[in-house]
Amino acid sequence: xxxxxxxxxxxxxxxxKPNFHCFAITFYNQLTRQPLSLQYPSGEQIxxxxxxxxxxxxxxxxxxxxxxxxxxxxxxxxxxxxxLKLAEQDVPTLCSAFMTTLKIRWCSKKYAxxxxxxx
Numbered sequence: 001x002x003x004x005x006x007x008x009x010x011x012x013x014x015x016x017k018p019n020f021h022c023f024a025i026t027f028y029n030q031l032t033r034q035p036l037s038l039q040y041p042s043g044e045q046i047x048x049x050x051x052x053x054x055x056x057x058x059x060x061x062x063x064x065x066x067x068x069x070x071x072x073x074x075x076x077x078x079x080x081x082x083x084l085k086l087a088e089q090d091v092p093t094l095c096s097a098f099m100t101t102l103k104i105r106w107c108s109k110k111y112a113x114x115x116x117x118x119x
Contacts, residue, residue: 013062017054026105028040037085037090
């Protein structure tokens with residue numbers, strides 16, 4: 001990964017931080033619309049764990065430039081995903097749902113900013 005991509009990831013996670021709870025719920029709603037073999041947590045569990053999800057995502061992204069620091073996070077989350085029965089065919093669907101959620105959250109933030117500037 002080059003510096004530019006790493007910088008973009010850091011900016012994206014910083015953008016999500018103030019309202020990650022809404023991001024997590026929106027992501028969950030995207031997952032419920034997809035055919036997945038993954039046994040993902042319920043909406044209530046996502047709601048309860050959204051801060052932990054954010055912390056894991058942030059730590060992983062912040063340490064991508066030093067792979068030895070990321071390996072423990074990846075191993076830990078790989079074990080969790082294995083317990084949830086993540087299948088290879090689920091990965092593109094999860095990535096697509098994640099990107100769709102980013103777009104939804106980005107557009108809603110942009111729209112809110114436009115609304116505030118016109119009031």
